Structures are given as structure tokens and as C-alpha cells.
Amino acid sequence: xxxxxxxxxxxxxxxxxxxxxxxxxxxxxxxxxxxxxxxxxxxxxxxxxxxxxxxxxxxxxxxxxxxxxxxxxxxxxxxxxxxxxxxxxxxxxxxxxxxxxxxxxxxxxxxxxxxxxxxxxxxxxxxxxxxxxxxxxxxxxxxxxxxxxxxxxxxxxxxxxxxxxxxxxxxxxxxxxxxxxxxxxxxxxxxxxxxxxxxxxxxxxxxxxxxxxxxxxxxxxxxxxxxxxxxxxxxxxxxxxxxxxxxxxxxxxxxxxxxxxxxxxxxxxxxxxxxxxxxxxxxxxxxxxxxxxxxxxxxxxxxxxxxxxxxxxxxxxxxxxxxxxxxxxxxxxxxxxxxxxxxx
Numbered sequence: 001x002x003x004x005x006x007x008x009x010x011x012x013x014x015x016x017x018x019x020x021x022x023x024x025x026x027x028x029x030x031x032x033x034x035x036x037x038x039x040x041x042x043x044x045x046x047x048x049x050x051x052x053x054x055x056x057x058x059x060x061x062x063x064x065x066x067x068x069x070x071x072x073x074x075x076x077x078x079x080x081x082x083x084x085x086x087x088x089x090x091x092x093x094x095x096x097x098x099x100x101x102x103x104x105x106x107x108x109x110x111x112x113x114x115x116x117x118x119x120x121x122x123x124x125x126x127x128x129x130x131x132x133x134x135x136x137x138x139x140x141x142x143x144x145x146x147x148x149x150x151x152x153x154x155x156x157x158x159x160x161x162x163x164x165x166x167x168x169x170x171x172x173x174x175x176x177x178x179x180x181x182x183x184x185x186x187x188x189x190x191x192x193x194x195x196x197x198x199x200x201x202x203x204x205x206x207x208x209x210x211x212x213x214x215x216x217x218x219x220x221x222x223x224x225x226x227x228x229x230x231x232x233x234x235x236x237x238x239x240x241x242x243x244x245x246x247x248x249x250x251x252x253x254x255x256x257x258x259x260x261x262x263x264x265x266x267x268x269x270x271x272x273x274x275x276x277x278x279x280x281x282x283x284x285x286x287x288x289x290x291x292x293x294x295x296x297x298x299x300x301x302x303x304x305x306x307x308x309x310x311x312x313x314x315x316x317x318x319x320x321x322x323x324x325x326x327x328x329x330x331x332x333x334x335x336x337x338x339x340x341x342x343x344x
Contacts (some may be wrong), residue, residue: 006030006037008052010072027073030054031064031081041071045140049193050075051083053097057321058314060087061097063113065143084113084134084145086154093100093132094118096154101136109136111145112174115154116314116321119289124313127214130324148256177296209237211327214287221285221326224339227252227278234330234338236283238292238307244317246307248294249331250281257296259305263317276300280339285326 008028012021028067030036042049050066066075071284086096099113111134116125129343132154137144149155212221225234235257237247243265249258256273278298287292293306312324326343330336 006034006036008050014072025072028052028066028075031066031077033060033062033064033082040100040160042136043071044103047140048075049143051099051101053099054082054088055085055096055097058095061085062087062302063093063097063099063111063145065183078142080142080144080152082152083143084111084154086240089153091153092117092120092156093154094130096132101138109138110134113154113319122289124310124315125321126313126324128314129321135194141217154230158313165209209239209327209329211237211325214324214326218288219291219344220287222283223328223341224280224282225250226280226337226339232334232336233331234296234328234336236285237295237327237329238285238287238312239241239327240312240317241322241327244312244319246292246311247329248283248295248296248305249329250283250296257303259294261307261311270305272303274298274301274303287326 006029008030008073009024010027011024011256014021028036028039028050030052031054032057035056036052036054038053040051041295042051048068049072050068052064052066053061054064062082065083067078069073069101083097084099093115094117096113096115099111101109101111101200104110113132113134114129116129117127117296118125124133130161134146134154135148137147146153188245189298215257221236222229223236225232232252233249235249237245239245239247243262245262246309247260249260250256251258254271254273255277256271258269258271261268276298278300282297282299284295286295287309289306289309291306293304295302295304297303312320328338
């Protein structure tokens with residue numbers, strides 16, 4: 001930000017000390033979009049190409065290109081700006097921008113960018129930012145993105161799709177690196193079937209959370225908790241941030257489940273007691289485009305509650321593009337064992 005106006009600023013630095021060697025110089029105010037940022041300069045075809053993101057990082061996000069004979073400018077927009085944006089375009093990918101060009105083979109380039117996926121006919125982003133790769137045509141006369149599918153747009157049905165593994169974790173392939181954790185990794189153990197929360201050394205730490213990043217709109221997360229420890233208070237959580245969450249906690253002392261839904265300062269809490277007792281408490285979280293549903297059972301009876309996905313979307317929660325995390329939580333600093341984890 002320069003004089004209250006977004007700008008791209010350039011200076012020389014010492015690469016070994018990072019000391020600034022010259023006065024910063026404004027080389028571009030962008031091409032007309034708000035918040036010019038994320039600049040990249042490439043020297044190609046005897047010219048300097050300045051690629052930047054504009055339009056803000058939400059629906060108006062875009063990527064533009066300017067070119068100059070001198071690294072300090074002046075820079076002029078290419079004829080086909082904006083070179084990439086999905087604004088005003090009904091596609092599964094939205095908020096496309098913050099891109100970089102990579103040379104995958106000699107003189108063959110691809111563009112890597114950030115975007116979010118939205119379900120068809122639903123104007124909400126739930127999964128957070130993801131990385132996409134698009135083909136590039138680049139010569140001395142200009143640069144064009146994704147011409148074989150829809151020029152200047154990010155599409156999923158590319159002519160050469162990249163195969164990726166869908167979200168799936170179970171006792172055969174689960175790994176510590178799959179988890180996002182709110183506490184030190186050495187505080188839990190993972191074997192082929194079970195996840196064990198150890199007792200924390202510090203008594204001040206009572207709430208522990210560990211989870212998987214949600215990568216698909218539809219799925220199912222299941223596990224069970226043994227009733228061996230009568231002080232257990234643990235369960236499942238759907239977490240966006242500290243003000244947007246949905247959790248179900250089983251209290252072994254009360255033989256009851258507490259459901260908690262929070263959207264900003266609105267909190268709904270409901271406790272349901274199980275009539276019968278069982279050796280294990282089974283949890284099942286089923287989710288789709290519209291809802292998260294938790295079912296808690298003890299093989300004799302079951303109780304359930306649900307929460308709409310809209311409360312976790314970036315548009316309604318006004319939360320950063322980090323997406324939703326699905327995981328396990330305990331509310332008491334006692335050893336707790338989660339059995340037969342499965343995410344699909």
C-alpha cells in the first residue's frame with residue numbers, strides 16, 4: 001500500500017544479508033483491479049513480464065500480465081488481460097488467482113494457481129484453497145491460459161486430467177502426517193487401529209484436538225471410544241475456527257452425549273443421556289454438500305444431531321480460506337483411546 005493506493009514496489013537487495021540497497025520504486029498500480037499483489041517478474045523473449053494478482057482474493061480474484069523492455073518499467077498491459085479469472089463464470093472453481101509460471105519442459109510452461117471448489121449450484125466454499133495447474137501458451141506476442149478448454153478460465157474437465165487420490169484414511173494407511181493437531185505430536189500414539197491421547201504433563205492443558213482436513217464434499221468418518229476410563233469426555237468435532245464448530249462429546253461418567261453448535265456468538269448446546277450402557281461408544285459423522293450429521297450409538301440405541309454446512313463456509317463465516325477440519329477431541333486431561341479410525 002503506497003499513499004493509500006495498492007501498488008507493486010521494487011528495489012535491489014543483498015541476497016546474502018537481505019539488506020535493501022536502493023530506494024523502493026513503484027513499477028505498477030495494476031491494470032485497474034483492487035489490491036494488486038503477489039508480483040512475479042519473468043525475463044522471456046527479451047522482455048520483462050510482470051504477472052500480478054488483482055481484484056481481492058474472493059470472487060473477483062484475477063491474474064493479469066504486463067510487459068516492459070526494462071525491469072524498472074514502464075509496464076504495459078498485454079492485449080488479452082485479464083489472462084485468468086473465474087469471476088462472473090459459472091464453474092466449479094472460483095476465487096482463482098495468486099499464480100506462478102513454471103517451466104515443466106524446455107519452453108513448455110504451466111500455470112499453478114490457487115482456487116476453491118464449490119458444489120454445483122451452491123454458491124459456497126467449504127474446502128478451502130487448493131492448488132490447480134493449467135496449460136499455458138506463451139510466445140513473444142503474448143500469453144494465453146487454458147486455450148484447449150476455455151481460454152482465460154480455470155476448468156476441471158481438462159483434456160489431460162491429473163489423477164489424484166480421494167480422501168480415504170483407515171487402519172491400513174493412516175499416518176501421523178495426515179493430522180492437523182492443536183497439541184504436541186508426542187502427546188499421542190498411533191498404531192494400526194487406534195489413536196491414543198496421552199495425559200498431558202501440564203494440567204493446564206485440558207482440551208486436545210486432532211483431525212483431518214476435509215478434501216471432499218461427501219464422506220463418512222467413523223471410530224469408537226472404549227468405556228474403560230470412567231473419566232472420559234471425548235468425541236468428534238467439525239472445526240472451521242474457534243467461533244464456527246460442531247461437536248459431539250461423550251461423557252462416560254454421565255453416560256450422556258453433549259452436542260454443541262456454534263456460529264459466532266450463537267451457541268446451541270444439548271445433552272442427551274443414553275438409557276443403556278455398552279462397552280464401546282460408536283461415532284459416525286456423515287457429510288454432504290448441505291449437512292454434517294453425527295450418530296452416536298452403543299449397539300443398543302443411537303442418538304443423532306446435525307448441522308448445516310453453510311455455517312462453516314468462507315462466505316458465511318467470513319473466515320480465511322483454510323477449509324474445514326474433521327477430527328477428534330477430548331475435554332479432560334486423561335488418557336483416551338479412539339479405535340478403528342476410518343475416513344472415506
